[in-house]
Amino acid sequence: MAGAMDYLLKRWAAFTRFLADGRVCLSNNAAERALRGIAVGRRNWTFAGSDAGGRRAAALYTLIETAKLNAVDPRAWLADVLARLPAHPARRIDELLPWNWTPPQHSQSAA
Template structure:
């Protein structure tokens, strides 16, 4: 088979990256598909025409950052509205080295502990 044959090119591509394509076999946290990521982006794709004109590049960058935060919260089973409200209320009082505590997965653990103690 010629090296220019599309099948040979695809096989060579796979063979050069075999460890990447088979990593899911040894690492159970890796999903076989990107369906979860596509579902998370579905709302953004559906609204693309409405958001085409964000006002400016900076506005588009801010919108992208907000979508990233909201999707991160959802992927960690955190209510984005409650999380953002709490983070915005507390962010000025937290020193830079502790900002990681406001990330959705840390926030969820902290609020779960507080709710368990209160119950």
């Protein structure tokens, strides 16, 4: 018990952060729910091909979960970003991140 109390007291500022900012959740349930799909399929992820393939898969999962957390449809976002990426300037790549992304406006032509 003393070890647990010592651990908590050394991290008191981080532990009480949720009291000062109502956006901070006391639990990590949202993060665990987001990772559940990956944990369920972890046996399949051993076949990523290589360490580099595993890192690429992790980056892609991170982007998809970030889109979900920003209330963006991951499929629509990914399809649009992959279509726009070849012609998009590298210095403006941050515009394509899920929290900055705006869906393309499709104009409807008169029949």
